[in-house]
Amino acid sequence: MEIGISTFVETLPDVHTGETISHAQRLREVVEEIVLADQVGLDVYGVGEHHRKDYAASSPAVVLAAAAAQTERIRLTSAVTVLSSADPVRVFQDFATLDGISNGRAEIMAGRGSFIESFPLFGNDLNDYNELFDEKLDLLLKLRESEKITWEGKHRPSIQDRGVYPRPVQNPLPVWIGSGGNQESVVRAGLLGLPLVLAIIGGRPAQFAPLVELYKRAAAHAGHDASKLTVASHSHGFVGADEHEAVEKFFPPTQAGMNIIGQERGWGHYSRATYDAARSPEGALYVGSPDTVAKKIIDLRQKVGITRFMLHVPLGTMPHEDVMRAIELLGMEVAPRVREEVAAWEAAGGK
DSSP states (O other), X not given: OEEEEEEOOBOOOOTTXXXXXXXXXXHHHHHHHHHHHHHTTOOEEEEOOOOSTTBOOSXXXXXXXXXXXXXXXXXXXXXXXXXXXXXXHHHHHHHHHHHHHTTSOEEEEEEOOSSOTHHHHTTOOGGGHHHHHHHHHHHHHHHHHOSEXXXXXXXXXXXXXXXOOSOXXXXXXXXXXXXXXXXXXXXXXXXXXXXXXXXXXXXOGGGGHHHHHHHHHHHHHTTOOGGGOOEEEEEEEEEOSSHHHHHHHHHHHHHHHHHHHHHHHTOOOOOHHHHHHHTSTTSSOEEESHHHHHHHHHHHHHHHOOSEEEEEOOSSOOOHHHHHHHHHHIIIIIHHHHHHHHHHHHHTTOO
């Protein structure tokens, strides 16, 4: 069971002071967070790609590379790369470069993108939303297979027997499929035999179990060994030494962040009742003491089959020292307990 962190490098106004830190400051803070995550024994750190004012990471590979030379073990991944609006050749080159700097710790999480700002920015038509992803994923996977490539598609100029460099340390360079719970994307990942990342940020996490089963059935149908496939989750949360303090600290920035996105997408108002329901044992918010968070992650493993858990923190803007403390607690208290109890459960016949 792998435990890690994900971030979108948010730069929303602080709910208490109204101040907004610069993109530069938040980027430097994230590098410090990755270094700490490595030091406390976390397995993975992911940075999401966005192209808007309130998120500072339009180039996850660059952010991760800044931390690569200062870390030793932690895996470094996008979370996600908006592949539909990107050039797969450049994506491969960026992450192959990261793989070299980190000596084989880079990963790509490829997604279609729930935020659409990058499409007009890079001259892509949203009417081609699904077709773009399918075509560009095909090219990205072929780039992993051989040093030289010949390829032709509809949305990108063809490539005729050209080499793509640098080559990564890992062969193949890991590519995950990110999904918000869409059955089509889950089946695609299974048929391709690629690891799957589910964004479990609402509802009841247990409801994602049928999607994991669908993913494994699709993989088995395509001839892949489903028992060897990895399923990850990306979920909002925060860990504090004290249950009450953690809950109270995380609510204001979470409410602010969710309501900004909610207004854009037509969601209902995010209230304290919404928050409290989400942090209940059956909810999708992983916030509280190390004991509370560990229990919920173990439950997710047992009921849904998640083999990698990524805590998205912060949601909105929080003091850097609070985020660092949450990372420390996740690595030193939550992760060891989760690994130990999951190993015992599996040894007793759990699957």
